[in-house]
Amino acid sequence: MSKSFFVDTTLCTACRGCQVACKQWHNLPAEKTQNRGSFQNPADLSFSTYKLVRMNEAVVDGQLKWLFFPDQCRHCLEPPCEATAGDPGAIYSDPATGAVIYTAATKGLGNIDDVIESCPYNIPRQAPDGTLAKCDMCLDRVQNGLQPACVTTCPTGAMNFGERDEILALAKNRLEVVKKKYPQATLLDPEDIRVVFLVSYAPQTYHEFAVASNGSFNMTRQVALRRMLKPFTGLISRLV
């Protein structure tokens, strides 16, 4: 039942239906934004924005590209944030789907800066009261047989969701096809995360944190220690 997303950026038109659908499903307030000289808005993820289509103009091989990257939590297979927090009441992985879930108890985490720092993709965002928030895989929808809101709303098929093995197969098949046109195309960290992006060019052209920085998944001693305790934390998370 382990789930994953496949985000095919070659099909993304940045209509931003996903961004709005996410807010609608989670009933998140709009941010008061300004036009900053870009179509991309809000400027960044926030406590009220879990999904953000990043838009970047880049010149690749002398040709203009407008690259779109529908950013969100990657739901790591071994989430550094979960390990760093060390409190399954605050951050846990849903055993059925693999969704990494933040609860209201994140407010009480003593090492919240470390938790944020531990994310290789710069995802967690804090409310003024200290609570952390991010994409929750629309776990309530998924548990009721629906797709995440961002996937349902996507008109082009850029956003896909399903069983992990099927999604990985889909991603690999699509990569083979896309490579014929874009030889540099790659899947980003497919073995480590549940939100697998397909990009046509170097990942950093899309977004600074598109791909985990080198060594992100190399564990610190502290994390390794917690990992040893994982069977227990997993058990606790199921009881929460």
Add this chain to the structure above:
Amino acid sequence: MTNHWIDLKNADVILIMGSNAAENHPISFKWVTEAQKNGSTLISVDPRFTRTSSKADIYAPLRSGTDIPFLGGMIKYILDNKLYHEEYVLNYTNAAFIVGDAFGFSDGLFVGYDEKKRSYDKSKWAFALDDNGVPKRDPSLKNPRCVFNLLKKHYDRYTPKRVSEVTGTTEAQLLEIYKTYGATGKPDKSATIMYAMGWTQHTVGVQNIRTMAIIQQLLGNMGIAGGGVNALRGESNVQGSTDQALLFHLLPGYLPMPSASIESLAAYNANFTPKSNDPRSANWWQNRPKYVTSLLKSFFGDKATAENDFGFGWLPKLDDGKSYSWLDLFDSMYEGKFKGFFAWGQNPACSGANSGKTRKALAKLDWMVNVNLFDNETGSFWKGPGMDPAKVKTEVFMLPACVSVEKEGSITNSGRWMQWRYRGPKPLGDSRPDGDIIVELGLKLKELYTKGGTYPDPILNLKWDYMTDHQFDAHKVAKEINGYWLKDKTIGDVTYKAGSLVPSFALLQADGSTSAGNWLYTASYTDKGNMAARRGQEDAPNNIGLYPGFAWCWPVNRRIIYNRASCDPKGQPYNPKRWVVKWDTEAKKWVGDVPDGPWPPLQNPDGSLNEAGRYAFIMTKEGHSQLYGPGLNDGPFPEHYEPLECPVEKNVFGKLLLNPTAPVYGSDADAHFTCDPRFPYVCTTYRVAEHWQTGLMTRPQPWLLELQPQMFVEISEELAKLRGITNGERVKVASARGAVECTAMVTKRFKPFKISGTVVHEVGIPWHFGWRWPESGKEESANLLTPSTGDPNTRIPESKAFMVNVAKI
């Protein structure tokens, strides 16, 4: 659309030009994406690199207002390199027709021009006729006066070098696109065009589309799967409103609106019913009298009789030669020439060209009724920027309408699909469906006219029975549009009972025995039920995505029109893999899509002539598609003219700068300048994915305003440097008619053009904003800048190309 949305997936090449489908028709991109996955090539041509361009295989910019040179060059390329589909061109287009001796063209002007009237005598453009009154033809295409050779001559001037000088597109880019698109002239290849307001909103709007239609005819791309000329409509029901004649010059079903000099139904029919002397031309419009009588019976019921001309005299008439378009109405209102105005489901204070003039015009009224979902810039114009409420006499009434999901009824989408929608929630508060407001208004008018009034007959005789239990009944109206048998009638061996619904427009009668509110929709709601409400999931046998049992499509559920042309003269498909229709020689009938008429193909299987066959293009008088189109107001071949405001002093192609038939208005609010140093930059307007129309439904929506919070102007890095503008700062964009504050978006996606050796900058602005919301009141409408001029055929305003300045505040 001649085709439909799903059919986009069948195209080998998709040209998106004059539209921005990824942003403004995002769902259509599902099918564009599908086509690309199947290996098709996507071409994006746009002054600005858009979200559509970001997905294209080939992108090329062009200066706004130069589509005819761009496409005219393609016509030349196709002809020079013999890429056209020869058999198709010869059999289905008017390429072989001989044009009469009177026709000519020189220095940018066709013969027959009257400078005083700013119009042409079109009789000079007629075909040469034989003794039977049928156009003469030369199938060898050798006659220098045949359409094919005149076409060749006309576009011989559109060389890549000249085109490049005008459009700013490089010759290499032009040739790459010409070659890619031109390659679909092969019989089994298809290419489609997706266009929208980027083509229509010009003084040459109709001719932009004509140019593309010529290309599609030459390549044999009309009537086939993955082909056609496809207009992406700007709202979900624009097609429906056009079909139902929300235009001043039409009655429902594209029947011409009579003018005052046409005094009887017989005169109307004589004037507007085309006659063909060629027995092989179906000339479908010969049926027009049946449709007009059925329409009059629908309007006036039993009051319409043969004796009183079926009430023809009660129809409103246009003054001869006078236009009543949007531009003309507001010009007239600005002159103080009328008293009252219903602004119904629209926001003219932001939506029409030269909105500053419109807002001033509204102040000249005695009263205005604003029927809308919310208050808007139109309803509140009297307290808007620059207005002194104490000095505005106009009394404004607001009638709250409910939103589409709160009522039942149909919409007709771009692909001509009529789709029934059920009501969701009940209307909120006191808001009501438009239908209720209209029928009650009609009843009140009838009540008032029974007490007297000038010429009450038309109102008193209106049938007006569209209510059930005192409420508007969408089903009654839908059935009325379809039409009824009004008397028992036997045709062949079938007897149709009075009171039953007419199953097809082929059965409508001119003797008053049928009614039809719109002949095109006859067959949409029959005794078999509401066809538009069908949700069948099965494809047709040809498996090209027609889904004939899903909703209903006019005419007679034909999903791809002109489909006879998808076959060779023997009725066998040019592309067997993606066939639309084909003639079953055993069963002696067409299979696949609903064909354009039941007649057999032009030839028998052995190649001999089939006398019963009909030409492919049944809606034209001659049965052939028109490479040469002598019916338009501005010429039988598209010719390049510059926009009313342009950055060049000379038209490379001829002596005239502006389309000689384009309307020009002379009020003090209609200033316009060309090559004026005060307004040096080309400006265009467009939409964004995140807002809708004038933004009335989207600006108050916080999630959407979050995405696009402010009016902006996109400018190139080069222009920003020139004007010392930094990204994100507020600037003023001004034209001869007004000024708007914008946030500067400095982008690589606009690039300066090289036009005839000089650098021309272009900028672009969205048109979704207005002072009423967001609450700052500073995000204003792009239409304060756009000029009052437009296309001479449709009078759609020229909002897509005009001149501005951009300056730091």
